[in-house]
Amino acid sequence: MEGRIEKITVVGAGSWGTALAMVLADNGHEVRLWGHNPKQIDDINEYHTNEKYLPGISLPKGIIGFKSLEDALTNIETIVIAVPTKAIREVLGKIKEFQKEPLTIVHVSKGIEPDTLLRISEMIEEEMPDNLLRNVVVLSGPSHAEEVSRRNITTVTVSSKNIEAAERIQDLFINSYFRVYTNNDVIGVEIGGALKNIIALAAGITDGLGYGDNAKAALMTRGLAEIARLGTKMGASPLTFSGLTGIGDLIVTCTSVHSRNWRAGNMLGKGYRLQEVLDSMGMVVEGVRTTKAAHQLAERYQVKMPITQALYNVLFKDANPKDEVDSLMSRVKTHEMEDLANVLSTDSIE
DSSP states (O other), rough: OOOOOEEEEEEEHHHHHHHOOOOHHHHTOOEEEOOOOOHHHHHHHHHHOTTTTTTTTOOOTTTTEEEEEHHTTTTSHHHHHHHHOOGHHHHHHHHHHHOOOOEEEEEEEBOTTTTTTOHHHHHHHSSSSSGEEEEEEESSSSSHHHHHHHTOOEEEEESSSSSSHHHHHHHHHHSSSSEEEEEEHHHHHHHHHHHHHHHHHHHHHHHHHHOOHHHHHHHHHHHHHHHHHHHHHHHGGGGGSSIIIIIHHHHHHHHTTOOOOHHHHHHHHHTOOHHHHHHOSOOOHHHHHHHHHHHHHHHHHHHOOOHHHHHHHHHHHHHOOHHHEEEEEEEOOOOHHHHHHTTTSSSHOO
């Protein structure tokens, strides 16, 4: 393990927050894990388990569960926000009611806020007063909580406007099974992490329809082009989308049964209604909300995003999934390299 030992609070005792708390505890840090379910917190402290989200996993004794958010943040400099995008403002609103000292906030959620069209780091900067916010760091990449909790080899990226802050968080998390890289492209890291959930939903639909691996490979490839097209328009580096938070995250989310976005899409492809799917999941499907935001971003930046448009039609206009997939396949023919040329053009990366 590298770096100094710290007291760190993880806000959100779901699967991802708990898995990251395990990484930090394995590295010798004193980890406080806050959650809103008292029974869950009791089980974490008494039995060292979180059966709802990580069944069968024994948690390190260095993780202490907290029911009071204020108590969990006492004498803390660094917090990890591991709640769904829609809950971030609510949580930050509670924190700033009692917090007196500036915090480094590491967010690990993957989404975009509809209507405001803010990335999560922008939401944090908007919500937290300057005197309470030292740095914002993004942690993202191809990583399923279930595998991290079993200490399977995983690689992620941390990004911040302040590269020294990113390197400090890198030191807190990095170990033999959890490898952490740095990247100063905050926009690209957040956009790649958020929009891959849209493509994973669409990949699940094609699998649910029985279209096979060829169709899914085509969807993922064109989906990456779509993500890069929007991301570069928003100011990201096109190179970021060839890294862990681009193609890496896209592969793992579109192909794994651990992916709740893929599972949700798979159910949609098999004929389930959206509300039936959401009710059955038991966890937030970030891609649904992100699809709405990405659709709005495509209109704002005048970017063609046919896969996003098709998924938007399925989710919010009650379109038939098969009809939308067939429509994608019958689009006007073009040259494959045109998208790449557009993404890598000088205008798109200035």
